[in-house]
Amino acid sequence: MFTGIVEELGEVTRVEPGDGVTRLVVRGPVVTGDAKHGDSIAVNGVCLTVVELSGDEFTVDVVPETLRRTSFDGVEPGRRVNLERAMAANGRFSGHIVQGHVDGTGTFLSRDHDGLTHFAYPPELSRYVVEKGSIAVDGISLTVAEVTRDEFAIALIPTTLAATTLGRNEPGDAVNLEVDVLAKYVEKLAAVHLPSAAVDNGGGEEDR
Missing domain, CATH: 2.40.30.20 (Elongation Factor Tu (Ef-tu); domain 3)
Structure with a gap:
């Protein structure tokens, strides 16, 4: 983990x-x-x-x-x-649970003067991405600032831009996305209580 x-x-x-x-x-x-x-x-x-x-x-x-x-x-x-x-058992938990299992790829779109950075992402992941929720972009634990069905934005601090690949991305670059695994577990557990059309309760994730 x-x-x-x-x-x-x-x-x-x-x-x-x-x-x-x-x-x-x-x-x-x-x-x-x-x-x-x-x-x-x-x-x-x-x-x-x-x-x-x-x-x-x-x-x-x-x-x-x-x-x-x-x-x-x-x-x-x-x-x-x-x-x-990988996190040591006695390590400090500073980000969020990241498995290293990529759910899909997104696209870097733009970044403004204040560091607000926009990404396009696959619509099938939209139900897992919520404002103020967590998402991993190229392995970086980040907080969602804005979200629509096919785009989300992250407010990046200068340290993140300097210390990671996100300060070097160009528009059109592909990025790896991993949504919050807790959202997927909640969806799976809640599926039996919801109409079948509301949740895709398919098999487990394949290893990425």
Whole structure:
């Protein structure tokens, strides 16, 4: 589990396509400080498993399903990424519950002088996004300031803009979105008490 508090801004240094898996090598001096083989690290909000370590770089394997469902499709060396280690059991809970399971991709639209930043997002996620609620954008725990059926806005402070990828996004850039998992559990539990048309009570989420 993660909290959506980015520890450092890393960089993809190598992309190695393979048979059924793409291998990414990511530089991150902070997150590699105590990392071990098999540890989980969130890379732009995607929970990935460390398969190799070398100095201040770690390697992860990304399967086609993950590429298809996230903004990693077409990733190239030099891309900056938000990094967070899995939360320690005795750690301070500073953000919100983030699983690293991407629900969909959105699009960075614009940012004004006050830091109000707008994103387009898939309409099927609209029922989970509420004003003053939590959402993870590229792994960053953020509070929704405004929301419509297909757009939402976040008021970003200068520290977030400087310390994460959101200060570097250009209009049209894809971002990974993870809605608040508590909303999905509430929906699932409430489904039996609601008309069938009101809630899609399908199967569980696939791993992202």
